[in-house]
Amino acid sequence: MIMKKIIVVMSLFVVLAAPVQAERFPPIKNAEVKSECGECHMAYFPQMLPRKSWQRIFGELGDHFGEDASLDDKTLSSLRIYYLNNASDVSDLRAARKWQEDLSVGEAPERITTAPRFVRKHDELSPRVWSDPEVNSKANCGACHTNVAKTGDFDEDRMEKNWEGGFVDKVKSLFGGREHDKKHRGQ
Numbered sequence: 001m002i003m004k005k006i007i008v009v010m011s012l013f014v015v016l017a018a019p020v021q022a023e024r025f026p027p028i029k030n031a032e033v034k035s036e037c038g039e040c041h042m043a044y045f046p047q048m049l050p051r052k053s054w055q056r057i058f059g060e061l062g063d064h065f066g067e068d069a070s071l072d073d074k075t076l077s078s079l080r081i082y083y084l085n086n087a088s089d090v091s092d093l094r095a096a097r098k099w100q101e102d103l104s105v106g107e108a109p110e111r112i113t114t115a116p117r118f119v120r121k122h123d124e125l126s127p128r129v130w131s132d133p134e135v136n137s138k139a140n141c142g143a144c145h146t147n148v149a150k151t152g153d154f155d156e157d158r159m160e161k162n163w164e165g166g167f168v169d170k171v172k173s174l175f176g177g178r179e180h181d182k183k184h185r186g187q
């Protein structure tokens with residue numbers, strides 16, 4: 001009887017400790033995308049925004065968030081196709097579906113950093129971290145998500161620095177990060 005209880009308790013632990021599926025994107029291999037869209041910032045993963053958002057971004061490259069990012073017609077057309085073909089409402093990747101699920105019908109965020117999933121995934125961070133000199137901008141994903149352009153892996157364990165800050169995190173880790181896991185599982 002006791003043995004049975006022990007087994008039940010142990011298997012419960014196994015379930016609780018099961019690895020949470022990290023949010024992964026396929027690293028961008030397309031050389032043109034990497035060089036043209038990775039010149040001023042990392043080349044963002046197309047799966048984070050729907051077609052409508054990318055159409056707008058590619059339609060306004062001459063005035064791209066205050067910069068001139070315009071391209072010749074041929075390059076523009078091939079990069080545009082790349083982004084549209086891998087958009088969150090086209091790609092069947094799990095991560096793409098997750099970003100799409102958080103949008104209401106027809107919603108087309110202007111930025112990745114204003115997309116509901118981005119906002120939700122970072123809402124526990126103190127607003128101060130965005131102005132940390134190492135970060136400077138929410139759009140600077142790689143400042144916190146180490147090597148993310150190469151790995152496509154946004155899992156927290158990949159980060160070199162603890163951005164959630166001191167005390168709360170220590171308390172969380174005492175409880176095995178359950179709140180955190182719940183948030184991830186309930187994606």
Ligand code: HEC
Nearest residue numbers: 036037039040044065067068069079111112113114137139
């Ligand atoms: C000349 C420099 C430059 C080039 C080239 C460039 N961008 Fe940008 N991009 C910027 C700047 C500046 C911002 C604003 C960054 C910020 O808010 O910190 C930006 C922001 C963005 C954002 C929004 C980031 C966020 O806040 O979510 C997206 C998406 C984006 N760029 C996509 C692209 C794509 C796709 C290409 C290639 C066609 C490209 N960019 C090429 C300068 C550039």
Ligand code: HEC
Nearest residue numbers: 022023112121124129135138139140141144154155156163
């Ligand atoms: C100031 C550091 C910082 C910056 C900059 C940042 N993030 Fe994050 N991000 C975090 C932290 C910390 C978490 C973990 C939060 C949590 O799960 O409680 C996170 C979580 C995520 C997750 C969820 C990962 C998972 O497995 O659930 C995604 C996806 C993500 N970030 C994407 C981005 C993208 C895309 C950018 C850039 C446009 C970005 N982040 C910029 C700190 C940052």
